[in-house]
Amino acid sequence: MTVNYNKNEMIPAPVVDPDSKAFWDAVQNQELVFQKCGDCGRLRHPPRPVCPKCRSLNIEWEPSSGKGTIYSKTIYRKSPHPGMKAPFTVVLVELDEGLKLISNMVDIKNDDIKIGMQVEVVFDNLTDDLNLPKFRKVD
Amino acid sequence: MFDQYLSRRYQKFGRPDPSAYLIKDKTAIAGIGATEFSKNSGRSELQMACEAIIDAVEDAGLKMEQIDGLVKFAMDYTDEMHLVSALGIKDLAFFAECGWGGGACCSTISHAAAAVATGMAKYVVCYRAMNERSGRRYGRVPGVETVMAAPNDHYGYIMPYGLAVPPSWVALFGTRYMHDYNVTAEQLGWVSVVLREHACMNPEAMFYGVPATLEDYMASKMIVEPLRLYDCCVDSDGACAIIVTTTERAKDLKQTPAVIMGAVQGIAEQGEMMTSLYRPKISLLPEVWYAGQELWRVSGVTPKDVDVAQFYDAFSPLIPMQMEEYGFVEEGEGALFCEGGERIRIGGELPCNTSGGHLSEAYIHGMNLINEAVRQVRGTSTGQVDDVEISLVTGGLGVPTSAILLRR
């Protein structure tokens, strides 16, 4: 794991509201899904109640390929949060379907994470009720 | 080059004719005020706001009783109700607030200018007071519960990964910007070094008397890659106030008016609070581009007419990125423009942040940048540029933003 957690401290949890519930429910079932317009088929993330292209309120949830590349990254040399031990890396992943997701990597050294690196989703089980989608390098 | 810039992404959706824009030439900044900038003011933000406003009213040659409008930052902990009581303002007819952190700085001027141009008020104060250094520092994680309770900001998708503070948000943009355009650390370093040079000419600056070289920059502590300590603004306690009125009235007051040519705002799709990372390309800043388009449209001038610029510089990569989005240079050429420092120094092609900016003077959410832009028009800056006709200020970015153009 590239993030070492301090399990005595609270780890910031996802916010679950009516717009985001389906996303996080899927994640807890180890599935990455994205919002898809029920009319024009446009994908979007983060979830929003309306399609910005055709203004449809119909929402479907499309399973993600889970595959993508590293689009950007930053390494914390000092932790911003007592629940996480520095150094650790935050990545911006561009998924093959064109959407981007903030995440962390697993099973890799911070300095080995490069822009353009191919990655795939894995689920990091932090607590009994919290899975987070993270990524690992694909060889 | 400017035509290419305009055609790059410009889509006109029935913008009003520039002749309908009542702000240009008819409104002006008549007074500026500030407290000292420090690590610990030792007094309340309300007192800081009052001191800066009293200073600005005196600077303009007005009486407090004449103030009839007030524009605040939504983020400010002080408010118009308590300022009216504290300062003995008798008849506040116009009050407004502007959102999005430092994105609000030039928005306050556009609101104030609109109010005086349309006859809603005569003398409008815009202000910001913040004990950001001794109080709640933005670079530290706030109460996680509080931040997470704002689902519209989508923090819930980033905080669990530790992407928790502004430097890390900007770092993700910075990494990709450097990757897309082969930007080097040294090029960003020149931004930091030149702004420090400017601060060393300004006795009010937090870093007055503390020069720094490119070697110092390269040796400064890495905070969140690629941002070093010297890429980050100086957390400060301080307050600034600015008085807007009509140009007609300003001419009868104490100071040379800084006439407003344009005061605009910009916002774009797929924006997030400093984390607009989901867009197809993140080395571009579409809200800045929109603000720029609007600024050049209403003012009728182009970037080559600008004599001095105060770019919002919470972090050093933001200066070259804005140069591109405001059309001073081509896409991807901002960092190259800053390399060596000559072009952005006082005396250079485009002198930038001549009081030291947020990196080295103080971080008062853009309001100290406006004060400096006014001094440049008046000819009273410690880093005075020769023969300034047109002076630019830009607002915070990574958020809905704003900009103003001032002239003599």
Ligand SMILES: [Zn+2]
């Ligand atoms: Zn649609």
